[in-house]
Amino acid sequence: xxAYDELDRTLINERVSEFRDQVTRRLSGELTEDxxxxxxxxxxxxxxxxxYMFRVAIPYGTLSSKQLRRFAHVARRYDRGYGHFxxxxxxxxxxxxxxxxxxxxADLAEVGIHAMQTSGNNxxxxxxxxxxxxxPGEIEDPRIWSELIRQHTTLxxxxxxxxxxxxIAITAAEHDRAAIKIHDIGLRLHKNADGETGFEVLVxxxxxxxxFIAKTIKPFVSGRDILSxxxxxxxxxxxxxxxxNIYKARIKILVHELGIEKxxxxxxxxxxxxxDVGLTLDHTAIEEVRSRxxxxxxxxxxxxxxxxxxxxxxxLFERWRKNSVSAHKVQGYSIVTLxxxxxxxxxxxxxxxxxxxxADLADKYSFGEIRVxxxxxxxxxxxxxxxxxxLFKALDRLGLATPNVNLVTDIIACPGLDYCSLANARSxxxxxxxxxxxxxxxxxxxxxxxxxxxSGCINACGHHHVGxxxxxxxxxxxxxxxQITIGGRADENAQLGTLIGPAVPYAEVADxxxxxxxxxxxxxxxxxxxxxxxxxxxxxxxxxxxVYATR
Amino acid sequence: xxxxxxxxLTTDLFVHVADGAELPGDGAVLVSAERFLADPQALLRxxxxxxxxxxxxxxxxxxVPHLDRLASVALVFPTFRDGRAYSQARLLRERYGYxxxxxxxxxxxxDQFVFMTRAGFDAFExxxxxxxxxxxxxxxxxxxxxxxxxDGRVTALNRRMQLRHSESAGQ
Numbered sequence: 001x002x003a004y005d006e007l008d009r010t011l012i013n014e015r016v017s018e019f020r021d022q023v024t025r026r027l028s029g030e031l032t033e034d035x036x037x038x039x040x041x042x043x044x045x046x047x048x049x050x051x052y053m054f055r056v057a058i059p060y061g062t063l064s065s066k067q068l069r070r071f072a073h074v075a076r077r078y079d080r081g082y083g084h085f086x087x088x089x090x091x092x093x094x095x096x097x098x099x100x101x102x103x104x105x106a107d108l109a110e111v112g113i114h115a116m117q118t119s120g121n122n123x124x125x126x127x128x129x130x131x132x133x134x135x136p137g138e139i140e141d142p143r144i145w146s147e148l149i150r151q152h153t154t155l156x157x158x159x160x161x162x163x164x165x166x167x168i169a170i171t172a173a174e175h176d177r178a179a180i181k182i183h184d185i186g187l188r189l190h191k192n193a194d195g196e197t198g199f200e201v202l203v204x205x206x207x208x209x210x211x212f213i214a215k216t217i218k219p220f221v222s223g224r225d226i227l228s229x230x231x232x233x234x235x236x237x238x239x240x241x242x243x244x245n246i247y248k249a250r251i252k253i254l255v256h257e258l259g260i261e262k263x264x265x266x267x268x269x270x271x272x273x274x275x276d277v278g279l280t281l282d283h284t285a286i287e288e289v290r291s292r293x294x295x296x297x298x299x300x301x302x303x304x305x306x307x308x309x310x311x312x313x314x315x316l317f318e319r320w321r322k323n324s325v326s327a328h329k330v331q332g333y334s335i336v337t338l339x340x341x342x343x344x345x346x347x348x349x350x351x352x353x354x355x356x357x358x359a360d361l362a363d364k365y366s367f368g369e370i371r372v373x374x375x376x377x378x379x380x381x382x383x384x385x386x387x388x389x390x391l392f393k394a395l396d397r398l399g400l401a402t403p404n405v406n407l408v409t410d411i412i413a414c415p416g417l418d419y420c421s422l423a424n425a426r427s428x429x430x431x432x433x434x435x436x437x438x439x440x441x442x443x444x445x446x447x448x449x450x451x452x453x454x455s456g457c458i459n460a461c462g463h464h465h466v467g468x469x470x471x472x473x474x475x476x477x478x479x480x481x482x483q484i485t486i487g488g489r490a491d492e493n494a495q496l497g498t499l500i501g502p503a504v505p506y507a508e509v510a511d512x513x514x515x516x517x518x519x520x521x522x523x524x525x526x527x528x529x530x531x532x533x534x535x536x537x538x539x540x541x542x543x544x545x546x547v548y549a550t551r
Numbered sequence: 552x553x554x555x556x557x558x559x560l561t562t563d564l565f566v567h568v569a570d571g572a573e574l575p576g577d578g579a580v581l582v583s584a585e586r587f588l589a590d591p592q593a594l595l596r597x598x599x600x601x602x603x604x605x606x607x608x609x610x611x612x613x614x615v616p617h618l619d620r621l622a623s624v625a626l627v628f629p630t631f632r633d634g635r636a637y638s639q640a641r642l643l644r645e646r647y648g649y650x651x652x653x654x655x656x657x658x659x660x661x662d663q664f665v666f667m668t669r670a671g672f673d674a675f676e677x678x679x680x681x682x683x684x685x686x687x688x689x690x691x692x693x694x695x696x697x698x699x700x701x702d703g704r705v706t707a708l709n710r711r712m713q714l715r716h717s718e719s720a721g722q
Contacts, residue, residue, distance in 0.1 A: 007707045010693040151697040157669035161634025238638045278699035
């Protein structure tokens, strides 16, 4: 965990009082709605279909139990008793009253939580691997760098009014859980031939109506230079990114229009011209931030404790363990994913009661720490294996032990037309229907890893382009239709999905998805061949034929 | 429009002169980049102070050779959501060493004062009187800064390292 010091806390409180002043000026009419809009967006406040929506940052997906309890408090006191975890390590509250927002922010600030730059055309919440610091085989804990970049990008005097939003993600593991290739800047921590730690820097990824996979702009930038290099990218973007059309304003379009070589050259020239501007991170600076992270005092525990052996005959426990429990870098410990995708439920929602209960379980079993991943699930990152059976029972009672992590019902979805003023179509009811269709866990196990992503409009908050199966809601003659793509992925082999056929009406989406899965089961080489690998091997055509033959 | 300079409401000594309009014989004037570049020497020969309004999409390279003879550079925020002039301001101050008046014009609200000051602006054509009146108060709003810029404010990281250093020295 990163512990905020007096300076971090002061800054957050200063931001709360600034926002309180902005709300007061809006309520008194001193600020027009047009002016206020930009200011509230800088602090995570959207105006949605029914109410203001409030997006709060969970930087690099790390939370303490105290912070999670405070989310529960905000949900209860200012909202309708629940919150929604997003695909970018944020939590959203959907029913906040404008006049109460400053108080909600002040309550969050007491535990070091803020909403700075969770929306608006600025540098957004920095995201990372939800298993950072505990995943086996990591180069080093990417949160140190995430925190350095979080600080550097917070209230940046030059880059708070960019052409468009700007998202940075960091990974330090071989398997990319942070989806860095669909970010404006993706950073992959690795060591060069001399053993020095640095980053492969990718740029220009993003979804929306013109999706791009990020390209490598520099294979290695040393850790000490990473802030100045990011600054150079941002400066080129701030000056030359398009501002005439919001759909062409992301850095991905600039990179695409200039070409990666030309863009890289511009950045390099700026970087060289910058000289020493106090951004170099020497050893002491890095250690200063590193020293503010605390790690659990792990016990020396056996690889296979008796409790686990005894529980092995419990079929429900075993199914959950195989699905939701992952290897930890320390022997005797595990990483446990808590599915927020119950059958029939909206993906990523958690009630205040669940949040409080998870906070208690984190205190009891995970050194008080909780993680949030872009798949809209939670994780307890340090669970002793001997505690797994007891934890399972507790989670099951809370409805948080659905054994569907990474399976067909672990659906990523945006809020869609049920909440969002941009949406063309509903997302949540589609997700709910699909979880009912595939409610049988044996069937889901048989299908294997399969990510379904749903977006209610072209803005792609549900990341449909990179879903193994992507579902995009569109409007056709006043009705909800859905375009379906297959073969996308968001990991280290990131790729955009391919359209499988004509859009289908709301009522037929679940049938089509079932048919796609049927086709895959019939076509796969062997049970271990994942859905995406079958699509990669065969292309879209054989699946299209089977699905659309009778339509 | 109220002008805030060096932290205080001030009478604006500069007159904005439109392209084509006649220049006053003396006194400080602000002219467009186009008018300035058409004949810089003639304008610089005038007895009054000269300032140039530089658009936010124009390369600074054309301006840089003249910087040491200009009394003011006015950068433009056509709307406050267009942040290009922040980069221009930092480049002028931090890379090209410009130390004359750096003026923010356009849609200037109090909510930008801290950012603008940190980027190097020291004069502000503020849109609303209430915002101009609130300048000093607004500048006190923040006491912690994460990024190093040319304004010399000490960053949080440096304050922490200084603290650590003095703590270990005291032991």
